[in-house]
Amino acid sequence: MGMRRGILFVLSAPSGAGKTTLSREAVERIAGLEASVSATTRAPRRGETNGVDYHFVTDEEFRRSMENNELVETARVFDAWYGTPRAPLERALLEGRDVLLDIDVNGARAIAQLYGSDVVRVFVIPPSFADLEARLRKRGTEEEAAVTRRLKQAREEYSAYPEYDYLIINSDQEVAVEKLRAVVEAERLKVSRLKQGFTPWT
Amino acid sequence: MGMRRGILFVLSAPSGAGKTTLSREAVERIAGLEASVSATTRAPRRGETNGVDYHFVTDEEFRRSMENNELVETARVFDAWYGTPRAPLERALLEGRDVLLDIDVNGARAIAQLYGSDVVRVFVIPPSFADLEARLRKRGTEEEAAVTRRLKQAREEYSAYPEYDYLIINSDQEVAVEKLRAVVEAERLKVSRLKQGFTPWT
Numbered sequence A, B: 001m002g003m004r005r006g007i008l009f010v011l012s013a014p015s016g017a018g019k020t021t022l023s024r025e026a027v028e029r030i031a032g033l034e035a036s037v038s039a040t041t042r043a044p045r046r047g048e049t050n051g052v053d054y055h056f057v058t059d060e061e062f063r064r065s066m067e068n069n070e071l072v073e074t075a076r077v078f079d080a081w082y083g084t085p086r087a088p089l090e091r092a093l094l095e096g097r098d099v100l101l102d103i104d105v106n107g108a109r110a111i112a113q114l115y116g117s118d119v120v121r122v123f124v125i126p127p128s129f130a131d132l133e134a135r136l137r138k139r140g141t142e143e144e145a146a147v148t149r150r151l152k153q154a155r156e157e158y159s160a161y162p163e164y165d166y167l168i169i170n171s172d173q174e175v176a177v178e179k180l181r182a183v184v185e186a187e188r189l190k191v192s193r194l195k196q197g198f199t200p201w202t
Helices: A019-029 A059-067 A086-095 A105-118 A129-139 A144-158 A173-188 B019-029 B059-067 B086-095 B105-118 B129-139 B144-158 B173-188
Strands: A008-012 A033-035 A071-077 A080-085 A098-102 A119-125 A166-169 B008-012 B033-035 B038-040 B054-056 B071-077 B080-085 B098-102 B119-125 B166-169
Touching: A008 A019, A008 A086, A008 A105, A008 A173, A019 A033, A019 A098, A019 A173, A059 A071, A059 A080, A071 A086, A071 A105, A080 A086, A086 A098, A098 A105, A105 A119, A119 A173, A129 A144, A166 A173, A173 B173, B008 B019, B008 B086, B008 B105, B008 B173, B019 B033, B019 B098, B019 B173, B038 B059, B059 B071, B059 B080, B071 B086, B071 B105, B080 B086, B086 B098, B098 B105, B105 B119, B119 B173, B129 B144, B166 B173
Parallel strands: A008 A098, A008 A119, A033 A098, A119 A166, B008 B098, B008 B119, B033 B098, B038 B054, B119 B166
Antiparallel strands: A071 A080, B038 B080, B071 B080
């Protein structure tokens, strides 16, 4: 089963920091890193595949999973529920596979409490608040009120970064992926992660 | 002066693990990483430059430096003394520059005691004991007795790896440098290294 347990990399970011793109790129380009597939009650969007992008479930199914303690963290975003299924995570840890979780600050707290030293928390921020504001406005898809709300929320989320292990300032997507790669590779080399009784030399 | 203090990366390895080549390559290829220049009482070899490869000093000068507490660690190897000068290290830390120290297990202990969380310890081992034995014999420059002594010493040194933060298994020089790069880059992203009062966002 390998010389160490798997590592849960938790990626959080204030709204608008480019976290979703970054985690998708990371899983594609960093060997041996898998994405956790969340359960959600929202409807599938065009191009999304059940079981790959999300596990699409009904409100009733989600509620039952929560009650049965099958989700290690949950979040309510607008009108939908999102949650991280427990079974595949714990299987990955046991099998020494590394998983990337793209979750919010509250979810990261829950995961850290549950999995302790198996968890590595990475916080991603845009280079400045002004930069974030420009990004949000450039999308042009949102009303002024929505932009203001998102900025306020981002400031609040931002203040959680001291709870994290690593801080990545995302001014360039390429560079940010390479930084995340360095974190993943370095964590894999940690002596503290070697299984008890591990002897590289015989 | 930057957003964090400098980091002292300490590289140790059992005799014959390829540490000297690895640390030379690392300093050449990892941006912003400098080598610490040791003081030594041994004679310069062909091609070595005073102040670049080593600070070449007399026994008397070395003894005086030790007495004046100007060396943070010292080692006796065969008939010569080696030591790490304190002043340039502490200047680097203050100025936020990162330094690589290529020192033995005892030196690493001394440095860790002095500089605590500013120190990151990396241990390098060949893929197996058999591999190390083959390497030492292939050099062909050493008597059987010397090879036996080095192997015994390597086993002893090897047993210190649990004191280190990271373990790099050096089966390929290129790969080993990239692993060391990951460690350096990841450590630079650690939230715990950010200076108090640091605010990336304004």
